[in-house]
Amino acid sequence: MRDNTLKYLLVLPAVLVVFATAIWPLIEAARLSFTVGRLNRPGSLDQYLGWENYTWAFFEEPAFWNSVWVTAVYTVLTVGLTTILALGLALLLAPGGRLRSAAQTLLILPFAMSPALIGVSFRFMFNPEFGLFDAFFGVVIPPLADVSWLADPTLAFAVVVMADVWGWIPFLTLVLIGGLASVPRDTIEAAQVDGASGWRVFRDVTLPQLGPVLAVVIILKAIFSLKTFDQVFMLTNGGPGTATQTLSHYIYFNGMKYGQIGYSASVAWLMVIPMIFLTYAYAKFVFRKA
Amino acid sequence: MAEVHLKNLTKRWGDFIGVDDQSLHIADQEFLVLLGPSGCGKTTTMRMIAGLEDPTGGEIWIGDRMVNDDLPKNRDVAMVFQNYGLYPHMTIFDNIAYPLRVRGVAKAEIGPRVEKAAAQVELTEFLHRKPKALSGGQRQRVALARAIVRTPKVFLMDEPLSNLDAKLRVTMRAELKHLSRALKITTVYVTHDQIEAMTLADRVAVMRHGVIQQLGTPDEIYNDPANLFVAGFIGSPAMNLINGSVQDGMFVTTGGTRLVKVKAADRARAILGVRADDLTVHEAGQGDIDVTIYAFENTGESTLLTVQWGKQRVIARGDRHLRKDQDDVVGIRLNSDHLYLFDPETEQRIDV
Numbered sequence: 001m002r003d004n005t006l007k008y009l010l011v012l013p014a015v016l017v018v019f020a021t022a023i024w025p026l027i028e029a030a031r032l033s034f035t036v037g038r039l040n041r042p043g044s045l046d047q048y049l050g051w052e053n054y055t056w057a058f059f060e061e062p063a064f065w066n067s068v069w070v071t072a073v074y075t076v077l078t079v080g081l082t083t084i085l086a087l088g089l090a091l092l093l094a095p096g097g098r099l100r101s102a103a104q105t106l107l108i109l110p111f112a113m114s115p116a117l118i119g120v121s122f123r124f125m126f127n128p129e130f131g132l133f134d135a136f137f138g139v140v141i142p143p144l145a146d147v148s149w150l151a152d153p154t155l156a157f158a159v160v161v162m163a164d165v166w167g168w169i170p171f172l173t174l175v176l177i178g179g180l181a182s183v184p185r186d187t188i189e190a191a192q193v194d195g196a197s198g199w200r201v202f203r204d205v206t207l208p209q210l211g212p213v214l215a216v217v218i219i220l221k222a223i224f225s226l227k228t229f230d231q232v233f234m235l236t237n238g239g240p241g242t243a244t245q246t247l248s249h250y251i252y253f254n255g256m257k258y259g260q261i262g263y264s265a266s267v268a269w270l271m272v273i274p275m276i277f278l279t280y281a282y283a284k285f286v287f288r289k290a
Numbered sequence: 291m292a293e294v295h296l297k298n299l300t301k302r303w304g305d306f307i308g309v310d311d312q313s314l315h316i317a318d319q320e321f322l323v324l325l326g327p328s329g330c331g332k333t334t335t336m337r338m339i340a341g342l343e344d345p346t347g348g349e350i351w352i353g354d355r356m357v358n359d360d361l362p363k364n365r366d367v368a369m370v371f372q373n374y375g376l377y378p379h380m381t382i383f384d385n386i387a388y389p390l391r392v393r394g395v396a397k398a399e400i401g402p403r404v405e406k407a408a409a410q411v412e413l414t415e416f417l418h419r420k421p422k423a424l425s426g427g428q429r430q431r432v433a434l435a436r437a438i439v440r441t442p443k444v445f446l447m448d449e450p451l452s453n454l455d456a457k458l459r460v461t462m463r464a465e466l467k468h469l470s471r472a473l474k475i476t477t478v479y480v481t482h483d484q485i486e487a488m489t490l491a492d493r494v495a496v497m498r499h500g501v502i503q504q505l506g507t508p509d510e511i512y513n514d515p516a517n518l519f520v521a522g523f524i525g526s527p528a529m530n531l532i533n534g535s536v537q538d539g540m541f542v543t544t545g546g547t548r549l550v551k552v553k554a555a556d557r558a559r560a561i562l563g564v565r566a567d568d569l570t571v572h573e574a575g576q577g578d579i580d581v582t583i584y585a586f587e588n589t590g591e592s593t594l595l596t597v598q599w600g601k602q603r604v605i606a607r608g609d610r611h612l613r614k615d616q617d618d619v620v621g622i623r624l625n626s627d628h629l630y631l632f633d634p635e636t637e638q639r640i641d642v
Contacts (some may be wrong), residue, residue, distance in 0.1 A: 189342050190375030192362040193446075194389040194436070204388070208379040 037262020053266035086172035119234025153243035179213030292353035299348035326497035545600030563630035569606035577621025
């Protein structure tokens with residue numbers, strides 16, 4: 001058998017799996033997005049509707065724009081906070097020291113938890129009556145006692161963001177520690193001898209060389225933030241009202257709860273667009289030639 | 291410009307001793323080379339002067355200031371790193387300008403000073419490029435330019451030529467020497483290459499196991515080695531070391547050959563050191579002793595004969611027109627003016 005033929009045969013199984021689990025659902029979702037697509041109306045899955053699902057989302061449905069807004073703010077906040085906190089932690093943990101390996105093990109723990117579990121545990125912690133948060137901060141800072149965290153739109157949003165940042169910091173920290181380790185020590189020491197202060201060494205030498213890793217981290221986190229569902233579902237279920245309803249949750253709600261599978265397919269496809277851009281950027285950074 | 295004083299400098303990592311209670315005075319404008327095999331503590335000593343490594347004990351003085359507690363940036367030293375340590379994301383101009391920028395030199399002054407430094411190392415045409423686009427030798431020049439762009443109290447050079455190919459190393463060595471004479475700045479230079487040490491240094495400190503074995507001019511360490519280690523480390527090919535004893539004023543090899551007169555008291559064990567250049571090659575029967583050639587090497591500018599001498603092999607340097615082959619027999623004569631005797635126990639030189 002020719003090497004060329006064998007080459008393609010060997011990747012074929014993987015391609016088939018990707019096709020069956022990713023490409024085909026995407027195509028089917030695209031088809032559904034142009035149909036009436038009601039789960040409770042027989043035949044409607046093949047009833048062609050044109051672009052109406054899309055125009056509906058854009059012009060007739062404030063809830064759609066609400067979830068776009070929620071997702072956008074949520075993404076900006078979680079990406080920003082997680083990256084900055086993780087970078088700080090990475091800088092603290094990067095240079096040797098005995099605590100390092102122990103600290104790294106502890107760090108990975110939140111990441112090992114499933115997002116749904118994080119959602120549940122945060123819901124318990126923020127319970128106004130028996131939550132850990134209330135028991136601790138309620139005593140230390142009395143005005144925070146008995147606050148219904150998850151009943152207030154702004155506070156609930158903050159809690160969702162906090163849970164996500166908490167869950168993601170470890171992974172980003174580990175990636176950034178790796179990134180910091182790959183910054184040549186020579187360049188940092190050269191800058192120190194050249195007369196740069198600690199902050200200037202970081203700004204002028206470390207950070208620029210960390211750039212590609214940082215870009216990958218930010219893009220990756222943005223992708224995960226955009227598609228956040230589990231924590232929201234378990235923690236607030238999109239509420240109070242629609243204050244924490246991310247796009248994924250909105251899609252789920254319309255599709256599974258209301259049975260409007262055609263409409264939610266169209267919204268899902270709207271979400272694919274930024275995802276494609278991010279994935280493209282990610283691939284560009286990861287597979288860039290050194 | 292300044293003197294550098296190391297007083298009882300020690301560096302330990304746990305049980306490992308990097309530098310062991312060493313004192314060293316480097317004069318103003320002196321070019322001092324720290325020479326030794328890897329792990330001898332030479333780089334550690336330099337890094338402590340730079341402030342990149344904290345001493346476990348002892349004091350470091352630059353000029354009239356003890357700098358032990360000063361950050362590297364406040365020590366006013368410039369360093370050239372083995373791997374150059376260039377900032378890959380900056381242009382050559384920005385690399386050279388960086389020490390000036392972080393020290394708040396006026397913008398109008400930076401341009402001319404960078405140009406001048408670049409001109410001194412012949413880099414003018416590359417200023418707009420990134421380090422990636424330069425060859426190894428050119429990168430080394432950038433590192434040099436970055437060091438000379440300001441006038442530091444001390445230059446520190448950590449094996450600056452070791453990443454260059456052999457030919458370039460010779461060229462750069464000459465350029466370094468020329469530059470250092472012109473700049474007249476106290477320089478500490480770390481290398482494991484004895485040729486670099488011999489050619490560049492005003493004085494050489496030969497180090498081993500964190501201890502300075504000998505401190506002296508290149509002449510002194512070559513012609514007057516203090517101990518076995520220095521004798522064996524300096525010189526290429528390495529000095530021949532022959533085991534034997536001293537009996538009735540003669541050095542006798544372990545094989546029993548009464549080799550040469552030495553001015554030393556009788557002793558049961560001694561090591562005779564003789565450089566390849568002090569062994570002259572003659573036709574068989576015309577030397578002090580006849581030996582069989584183990585290997586004959588023609589280096590172009592001379593010939594090297596490794597000969598079997600009893601149980602030992604020694605190297606002699608022959609005339610560049612000499613042509614012999616393996617298993618030929620030649621006569622060897624010792625130049626008795628340049629012999630060294632060492633005590634095998636203490637490894638110290640025995641005064642002849």
